[in-house]
Amino acid sequence: MSKEQSKKPVPKKVTAEELDKLKKLSIAQPGLVEFASNIGSGVVAPLEESAIRTSSHRAMCEQLDVQMAQIVDQIKLLASQVEDLQNRKKVSEEIYLSKITFEPVVGNTYYLYYSDKDKRKVLSMIGPKEWGKSGDHLTFIAEVILQGDKTWKVIKMED
DSSP states (O other): OOHHHHTSOOOOOOOHHHHHHHHHHSOSOGGGSSSOOSTTSOOOOOOOHHHHHHHHHHHHHHHHHHHHHHHHHHHHHHHHHHHHHHHHHHHHHHHHHSBOOSOOOTTOEEEEEEETTTTEEEEESSOGGGOGGGGTTEEEEEEEEEOTTSOEEEEEEOO
């Protein structure tokens, strides 16, 4: 016998009984069975329908709760921004109705007073500590900055 002939597989005689046993152990369509069909397969255990429904429902509720909490946080942020804008509008209207004898510059700090002499609000470049006795008729209201959009931001408000 040559080396080439010895490497060839030798056919084995299989009996009908052994063939039936192999057919029972093998699967024609392994993707359709409810159990692992080969050694490398993961464990597949059938689940009850109620267990699937319960876990899916729980996951859905948790996800929606997270999304709703995010939206509530966004609403709170928007509400605080609206409140801030309303306050800026109110202060800006008060300042524009006050006596202004100069052209305010964006980014500069100014001071709002109530004048007992004029009986109205006055916008000034002079701070409360810089007046001396000449500012006795003025009551300090707020320190403000002119914003780029021509609204006024309050830095300090008198109590």
